[in-house]
Structures are given as C-alpha cells and as structure tokens.
Amino acid sequence: MYTYQLFLGHNDQSRLEFYQQYIDLPREYQNAETVAKLRGVSTTSVYRMIQIIGDELNELRVSKGAAPVAHTEPISRRFNIPAPCYAVYLMRQSIVGEFLCAVMQHPDWTVKEFADAQGTSTATVFRRTKALSEMLKQYDLRLNYNPISINGNEMVVRITLSEILWQICQDGVDLFPELGDLPEQTALRLEKAQLVMPNFNHRRLRLICAVNIIRANSKHPLNSLRPLDEIITITGFKPALNHMPDFVSDFPNTIALIHLETMLCAGFHTHDDELLSRFIGYHARLNTADWQLVSLIQRRMHTVAGVNAHMLDNQVLVGNILSVTVAMKILGVGVPVLEPVVVPVGSASPSSLENMLKQIFATLPGHLQGFRKIQTPLTRRITPLLATALPDAKRHVRIYIDETMDHQEYAAIEASLTQMPAVQLVHSESVARLIITADMTKVSDPRVDKSKYFYFSISSYSSWLSLEHYIHYLAVHEKGIKTGSGIDYTYIDEDLAVAED
Known part of the structure; x- marks a missing residue:
C-alpha cells in the first residue's frame, strides 16, 4: 500500500492519480478530448475532474498566501503544483488525516463527536480508518474509537505518530499551533546539544518534538530505555558533548527516543564526517554485534547479490546501515517506515536483496540471534540503503x-x-x-x-x-544545443521503481 492510499478514499485517490497522469502527459495531449480517450471515459467526466481539481489547487494556493488561478487560464498555469504537494494537501484534509490530528488534540472525543465535527457519519469514519487500523496491528498497536486513541507500546506509538503525521505536514503546515514555539525551541536545543543525526530535517524534528510533548502532557508514560549516556556512547555522539545539557536530565527517555528516531533516518552523506568516523570506529574497534551483522551483510552483498566489493567499501553506506541497525536494536521493537523501497537501476532487484537478507537472518550464529526479533522492520529500512551500492558515471x-x-x-x-x-x-x-x-x-x-x-x-x-x-x-x-541531447537517459524499470499511478 502506498502512503496516500492509507489516507485517501476512492474519489480522492482517483483525482490524485488523474492529476499525476495529466501533468505527466506531453503538452499536446493535455486536452479533455484526448485524455477522455486515453482513460476510456466521457469528455464531460474529464471536464468535471479538471474543475474539481482546479478548485482544490486554488484552495491550496490561498492557504499558502498565493492568489488563485482563474479557470480561464491555460492548463499549464492552473496545474502547475507538483503532484506530491497536492497529495499532501488531500491527505491532510482527509478523514484519516483529521482523525490522527484529533487523536493528538482531542483525546477525550468519542468517534461520534469526531464524526459530528467532520460532518459525516460514524460508519464513514470506521470505513475510512480501516486501512490505518490494519496497518497499526502490524506493530501491535490498537486504534480505539471510544475515546479515539492509539494504544500499545508507547515508544512505538510515538514513533508511529511521528512517521504518519510527517506525511501530511511536509509542505510546512504546523499541525499543532496551540503548542506555540515550544516544539521549535525544543528542536533547536536538541540540535545545539548535538543530539540529532546530521542532516536531519529540522521541520521533521520539530514535529517529533511536538508529538512527544503532546503525548507526555496527555499522561502517556514512556517505557524506560537504556541510560542516555550509554546510548550516545554507542551512537558515537558522546565525544561531541562537553557536558549533558540540564534539560536532558529532566526527560532522559524522551530525549533518548528522539535521538534514536533521528538515527533511523540515515543521514550520513560524506566520508569526511567526524561523527561517521567516530561511530564506525567505535563499533569496529569493539567488534560489536551490530558491526558483525553489518559486516556479514557486506560480504553477502558481494557473494550473493554480486555487487562489486569496491562499491561496498563505502564508509557512508556502512555508517548508514550501522546507524539504522544500532537504533533498531536499542529500540528492540518493530516500528513503521512509510518510505517505499525503491531500488535504483543497476542494482540487485528488491526480491534478491530481500531473499539475501532472509538467508542471512535465518543462518545467524547464536550470539546474533537477537536480531531476528527485529528482522522485518530492519530489512525494510536497510534494503533501500543496500540498493545504493551502484557504480558512478559521467557529468554536465x-x-x-x-x-x-x-x-x-x-x-x-x-x-x-x-x-x-x-x-x-x-x-x-x-x-x-x-x-x-x-x-x-x-x-x-x-x-x-x-x-x-x-x-x-x-x-x-x-x-x-x-x-x-x-x-x-x-x-x-x-544550453542552445540544436540537434541531439547527448544524454544517455537512465532506464527506470517499472518493476524497480515504485509507481503511484
């Protein structure tokens, strides 16, 4: 299931998929008659769809402070918003999007009160949130309706809410304005204290802080993790801290969880990152279980998946796989990842990578058997990282x-x-x-x-x-080239790329 399918009903999905298909068409095909033939529907249906989408795009423009575009304007001006931006807008306005926000903001509401606030029926709410409920069950979480809530391991609940809510506020919308600048200030203090993975998206960190603040204020106690001092030693962050900031001692478990969440979103990009060297050095020197697993995966990538060994001798790749592995092991539970698994052209296929990882986990030596507990979520997170071991090419x-x-x-x-x-x-x-x-x-x-x-x-x-x-x-x-582009376009196989349409 693609992320937008978790949020959108049939009609919303149809409009989003229509819009994406429409804007991808060459300009000469962007007319109602041609599109109607391509889709096998009436011209009237296409005109109606264009009208509805145009109205929604104008609502989106106005919400961003831009002027609406008249329906008499050329389609290139009316449909000039990227499809993912439109998708986020639709997901945020959906019943599922509103329900998730209500879980955070109105935890005392019943499903009837939520349905009344949305001007819909409880039956519709149950139907629209069914996919969400099924997804949560994969992580031993329960979607409750009286009152509306998500229950289960609080650590998993917070990470899950952060992952899902991020999908509907990537365009900069503040989902929880009632918190004022508290999430922003908290995020800044964490960054200043160097407790956040490098290159981690600041707005995403702000949302994670907001989720943790609201859950804490709603009296949802967080499970005890390993001591924060021990965690930041394992993740390589401790030498960067001259002393632990005062605010950390008040919320050690929350800070540890946020720290590990940023580790899950692998953020190493360059070989000269001091933290990267320190992190890998710590685990290689002690030959930790995490390091042994990552080394085993490297060897199998060469012998089973056929990847050139030189491509695997990449500290950025190793560091990112290691950071995800370390974070998952410390958490010790499965947590969702909504980013799709995409394997770029030239790498092993998704099935071959997954089969290789299954074989690795099935034959782990006794002292590494503990990783089998997190096999599925770990596989989902490191597969796209492994797929980046590709040869370089040329430039312009x-x-x-x-x-x-x-x-x-x-x-x-x-x-x-x-x-x-x-x-x-x-x-x-x-x-x-x-x-x-x-x-x-x-x-x-x-x-x-x-x-x-x-x-x-x-x-x-x-x-x-x-x-x-x-x-x-x-x-x-x-560049004024008149004949031929000289570009050898990368071939994107539909079996290797995740398609929305």
Missing part, C-alpha cells in the same frame, strides 16, 4: 541535491543522476542550475523562484520521468 547540467533528505532518497537520486553524462553534481546551491529537494516549502511558497527547484518524491514513478525530461530540457534548450 549543474545539480545540487538537498542534503536534508533521508539518505535512501539522497542516494537513489544521486545514483540515478550520476548515470547521466549530462549531469554534474555540485555541493553548493549557489552554483547549481537545478536544486532537487524533498522540501515542499521550496516549491509551494509563492515567493520562491520555482525555476531553480525540482520537488522529488521517491515514491512517484512520474517524479523519475519528469526529472529526466526536465534535465533533457535544461541540457538541450537552455
């Missing part, structure tokens, strides 16, 4: 990749772009012609020059295609 249009992306997104984009001779990856926004970002505020803010930004959603097959088309345009038209 200067492109900068936003470093606040999760590493699986960053590496997937980097691996794909480095196979295009027309691309030159740069490490400064100021010299880049194109900035690829997963930050919706960069493309949804009307004050930002959108011509320099490309919003990329790793879950969208169309994002891969649109990105290649745009690079083709930049290389051919902006």
Whole structure:
C-alpha cells in the first residue's frame, strides 16, 4: 500500500492519480478530448475532474498566501503544483488525516463527536480508518474509537505518530499551533546539544518534538530505555558533548527516543564526517554485534547479490546501515517506515536483496540471534540503503541535491543522476542550475523562484520521468544545443521503481 492510499478514499485517490497522469502527459495531449480517450471515459467526466481539481489547487494556493488561478487560464498555469504537494494537501484534509490530528488534540472525543465535527457519519469514519487500523496491528498497536486513541507500546506509538503525521505536514503546515514555539525551541536545543543525526530535517524534528510533548502532557508514560549516556556512547555522539545539557536530565527517555528516531533516518552523506568516523570506529574497534551483522551483510552483498566489493567499501553506506541497525536494536521493537523501497537501476532487484537478507537472518550464529526479533522492520529500512551500492558515471547540467533528505532518497537520486553524462553534481546551491529537494516549502511558497527547484518524491514513478525530461530540457534548450541531447537517459524499470499511478 502506498502512503496516500492509507489516507485517501476512492474519489480522492482517483483525482490524485488523474492529476499525476495529466501533468505527466506531453503538452499536446493535455486536452479533455484526448485524455477522455486515453482513460476510456466521457469528455464531460474529464471536464468535471479538471474543475474539481482546479478548485482544490486554488484552495491550496490561498492557504499558502498565493492568489488563485482563474479557470480561464491555460492548463499549464492552473496545474502547475507538483503532484506530491497536492497529495499532501488531500491527505491532510482527509478523514484519516483529521482523525490522527484529533487523536493528538482531542483525546477525550468519542468517534461520534469526531464524526459530528467532520460532518459525516460514524460508519464513514470506521470505513475510512480501516486501512490505518490494519496497518497499526502490524506493530501491535490498537486504534480505539471510544475515546479515539492509539494504544500499545508507547515508544512505538510515538514513533508511529511521528512517521504518519510527517506525511501530511511536509509542505510546512504546523499541525499543532496551540503548542506555540515550544516544539521549535525544543528542536533547536536538541540540535545545539548535538543530539540529532546530521542532516536531519529540522521541520521533521520539530514535529517529533511536538508529538512527544503532546503525548507526555496527555499522561502517556514512556517505557524506560537504556541510560542516555550509554546510548550516545554507542551512537558515537558522546565525544561531541562537553557536558549533558540540564534539560536532558529532566526527560532522559524522551530525549533518548528522539535521538534514536533521528538515527533511523540515515543521514550520513560524506566520508569526511567526524561523527561517521567516530561511530564506525567505535563499533569496529569493539567488534560489536551490530558491526558483525553489518559486516556479514557486506560480504553477502558481494557473494550473493554480486555487487562489486569496491562499491561496498563505502564508509557512508556502512555508517548508514550501522546507524539504522544500532537504533533498531536499542529500540528492540518493530516500528513503521512509510518510505517505499525503491531500488535504483543497476542494482540487485528488491526480491534478491530481500531473499539475501532472509538467508542471512535465518543462518545467524547464536550470539546474533537477537536480531531476528527485529528482522522485518530492519530489512525494510536497510534494503533501500543496500540498493545504493551502484557504480558512478559521467557529468554536465549543474545539480545540487538537498542534503536534508533521508539518505535512501539522497542516494537513489544521486545514483540515478550520476548515470547521466549530462549531469554534474555540485555541493553548493549557489552554483547549481537545478536544486532537487524533498522540501515542499521550496516549491509551494509563492515567493520562491520555482525555476531553480525540482520537488522529488521517491515514491512517484512520474517524479523519475519528469526529472529526466526536465534535465533533457535544461541540457538541450537552455544550453542552445540544436540537434541531439547527448544524454544517455537512465532506464527506470517499472518493476524497480515504485509507481503511484
């Protein structure tokens, strides 16, 4: 199930998928008659769909402080919002999105009170939240309705809420304005104290802080974790701290949980990261169980999946797999990951990677058997990281990749772009012609020059295609090349890329 399917009903999904298909069509096919033939529906249905989507996009524009676009304007102006931004808007407005926010803000409500507030029936609420309820059961969580709540292991509840709610506020919307600047100040203090994984998205950290604040204020006690001092030693952060900040001693379990959440979103991108060297050095020197598992996976990647050993001798890759492994082991429970598994072209297929990992876990020596408890969630998180072990290629249009992306997104984009001779990856926004970002505020803010930004959603097959088309345009038209692009486009196999449509 794709993330948007967790939130959206049939009609909303149809509009989103229509919109994505429509904006991906060549300009000459973007008319109602042609689209009606392609979709096998009436022209009237297409006109109606365009009208509804146009109204919703205008609502989105107004919410961002931009002027609405008249229905008489060309379709290129009316449909100029990236499909993922539209998806986030629809998910936030959905019954599931509103229900999750109500769980946080109105924990005393019954399902009847929630349904009345939404102007719908309890039967509709039950139907729309069924997929969410089934997903939560995978992590031993229960969705309750009287009062509305999510119950289970509090550590898993908080991580799950942070993961799911992040899906509906990636465009910069503050879901919990009643908290004022408390989440922001908490996030800043954690960053200043160097208790956060490098390159971790600040707005995501702010949301995680908000979730933990609300759950704590609602008297949901957090399970005891290992001592924070011990955790930051294992994760390599301790030498960076001259002394533990005073506020940490008041909430050691909460700070430890937030710290581990940031470790789950692998954020190492460069080999010269001091924390990366210290982290790997600690585990390699002590030959920890985590290090032994990661080393075993490396060896199997070479012998079973056939990946060149030189590609696996990559400290960034090793550090990211190790950070996820260490965090998962300390947590000791399965937690959801909503980022899809995407294996870039040229790597082993998802099934071969998963089968390799199953074989590894099935044959673990006795002292590593403890990892089998977290086999499934760990496999889901490290598979896309393993898929980044791809060969480099050549270069041309200067492109900068936003470093606040999760590493699986960053590496997937980097691996794909480095196979295009027309691309030159740069490490400064100021010299880049194109900035690829997963930050919706960069493309949804009307004050930002959108011509320099490309919003990329790793879950969208169309994002891969649109990105290649745009690079083709930049290389051919902006550089004044009249004949031939000279670009060997990366072939994105539909079996390897996760498609939304």
